[in-house]
Amino acid sequence: MKFHSMIGKNLKLLFRSKETAFMIIFGPLLIILLVSAAYIGGSNNIAIGTYAPTYTSGVNKLISSFEKKDYVVSTFNSQEECVSKIRRGIIQACIIFPDDFKPDASESQKIIFKVDTSRMNFVYMLIQDIGSELNIQSTDISQDLTAKILVALSSSKKVVDEQYEAAKRMDSSRQLASEKLSSINSTINGVNFNITIPDLKTLKGHINGLDQISLEIKKTGLSGIEEGLDTLYTIQDSVLENDTEKLVDDAIGSLLNLTDVLEQDYLEVPKKIQEANSIIEDSAVAVSKVNDKLLEIKDNNALVEANLKEATIKLDSLKQDLTTLLGQLQYLENQYDGIRGLDAEGVSKPIITKIEPINNANSKLSFTFPYLMLLVIMFLGLMISSSLVVMDKTTKAAFRLFTTATRDEYFVAMSFITTMLILFIQTIVVLIIGGLFLQETLFNNFGVSITILLIAMAIFSFIGMIIGYLTKTQEASMISSLTIGTILLFISNLVLPLETMNKVVQGLTAYNPFVVLSEMLRQSMLFSMPLSGVYVKLGIMFLGIVILLLVVLIVQKSFKSSFFKGKPGDLDAKAFASVTDKDIKPLIIKNKEIKDVFGLLDSLDSLTRADFHELIKTKEKAVKINSIYDWVLKELGEKKLAKKLKTNSKERMILALEKYVKKKTKKLSKKM
């Protein structure tokens, strides 16, 4: 019963207070809705300014491309005007174009961005967005230029190919010429111009000797023929057989015939020798002429040989040049082959980056959702629990609440359970809304995710409760919660990457529950990290919960013990006197010196009406003289109190003084 009643009371208090109800019910929903709306299908409508000395077609093209991207573009007549608009927050960035800006100009052109870096996140987005737009155009220009270069290269390649073939042909011609020259050279070298012309007289003598030789041949032949005839006659005489006789007769006849021929030929020899001699004489004349010609040729041949040698050297040199040319042409060929198949985009933008998510997230909201979820839990946890505690502390029911027969721990437990209950419901609602927006399930690793979320709820609830017990007003608790939440948020990945922060802050993040829990939640929701992957961190967080619980109990006890000290009536007169006992002119009431409110109250209590009316004089119901009012105003300087003492009723005066004393005492007790 006590449990239900306490939870019910807490919920009623929270929901019947418009501010907290709004914060609890609509706060997280509003955050999620706004963030969802912001991340999904967002538009720009960001104002940017441009300045160009001349608004060329290139500038206008860029401006229209910005306008297409929902940027509100204003043009300015000077840089200063443009920059001053940034300072005044009218525009968010200023783009300064160079003079005569032409995107397709051959020389590079500088576009300057003027931004307000105090709006850091915005600036990054803007630079990325506008920069990417300019990059696209720059890339287009690059591609055009590259395409032109590639076309030129391609044409050059054709020429080189042709030249290569021609060079090859030249080389083979050169080779042929070289061979021919070589052949000519060897031929020429092979020619022996040293002709030894035989002595024609000796030849004539030899030919004349032929007559003798022919006589001898005639004599030898005739003697041989006679010997043969003798032999044959012998044979004819000795062997007379028919057949052999016939044969011998034939041989004798032939020999006799041969003798005739010899005789006849021998008769012809001198005639022939005569003719030969005459021919030899003619030949000698001709040979002499030839020899002269050859000598002339020999002389010319040396010149030819020298020229041939020079031609050979030249051809060798040509060969080397042709080899080099061919090598270079081959190299060019290879190079062309290397760039064959390249397109302009590939050349102008050789590296194409593509970021592929390793998770299934399909929108910005998906990957920020764990952080967002934890952000909601953190702020809600801190604010709800601190609010609940402060509510219990500062409510006028606090006195009764703390004097009931309920253990202190019970109050802690109930505040905690109430916060957890609200947070749990909110978490479910946020998850459902998140699921609707993201159109993907966030419940893949629900067990681990919900464990992490529950731990987060517990941690932030306890931190909120500590804040609640340490602060004295609802406003202070809210501000403290927001401050602590903001600090935790600031030293986390959500604002700036942790890696960009200094090492001290990075070290602190190890103790930042928001960082630890959001990382765990991210791993669980986006990468379906099993419990085994996060159990060490979970253990640490559990330890944190235990420590926080102990701290909560300690601060609660401390608060409780100080609570009754501050109750009205526990007047520390000394402390009170230290505030009121100034160097003041005393008020004299019935011969008694009054120096402070306390004494005044005491005296008024015991004052008779007659005595009282000596101090307060009225005429026709209007107060004419009020010594107490004058004294309080002038001597004590308590304007508010003096105003309340503007009465002719002793009771009202006592009442006002009592209230003042109580208020003052309460303040003092709290200070102590």
Added chain:
Amino acid sequence: MVEEIFSIKSVSKNFGNNKVLDNVSFDVRKGEIIGIIGSSGAGKTTLLNMLVGFVKPSRGKILFSAYKRSTKDVNKHFKELKKTYNVTDKPLSLNKSYGFAAQTPSFYDSLTIKENLEFFGNMYGVGEKSIKTNIEILLKLMSLNPSKHVLGRNLSGGMKRRLDIACSMVHNPSVLILDEPTADLDPVLRNQIWEIVKRINIRGTTIILSSHHLTELDVLCDRIAIIKHGKLVDLDSPERLKLKYSKVQELMIESYPGEYKKFIPSLKGQNITEIFQEGTYLTIRTGEPEKVIKEVIKNLEKHGENLIDIKLNKPNLDDVFVEIYEQKRKQELSLEHKFAKEEVKK
């Protein structure tokens, strides 16, 4: 036989160098209404807070005898003596035995009357059935039934005070402590509260209360404790206190044309303590009012004054209070005179 609920034994309380309570000893009897009066800062609230353990005494002890009803019905009287606690030990069960209504009403503004009562009933550990019964009775008793579904913040001052007392009573305590329950209330509302206090007391609840409205306490309380500068000056029934401290009665006369100065000197010699004109009235304080009345009437006729009104104010607690608080001043003054005379003699 007189049974004590509280036994306060030589209790002192210091805050720093300031002694708020100085050796206070008295008993609170079962079933009585005891009023504690004193000037602001006299230590009344401190004493009440000490009775229930909110403030620890610097010296002395407070014993509390817990009684409980034979049934949990608030209509039934207390019968059985349960246990005696030392209040300074702050036993949790002590909280069930008393109800405390502080100067500022203590309940939730955002809960209705009924919700407040249910909630505090649960906090005191009262069973569901008993809470229902008690709430019904308390709503009737406090005349809050028609407004039981009204939020605390929307109640009038008197209703808030009644709700606060009801919350103090929801667990049916044997003692109800009311610290200035009628502060800031108009006379009509004050009467309502006193009426309720009486009704509660009739059912056997011991009531300890403090108030500045002494005349009302005069009618209501069985006994009154007077605290002055942390000391218990007296504790007795109102009648006995009046007898003890205020022997002077106040005679108020109104006549026309009201030129009282003409005959005031002729009243000299009468047993008159004080005489002064307050508005159209002549106020005379005397220990022998009958004798003074005769003399005054005689003088009025003599000086041509037509008697319009004559009142005799019998002494009340205010007078007792003034008397007690004036005593010290008188003592101081007489001492001053004594020292002055001695110095003159020297």
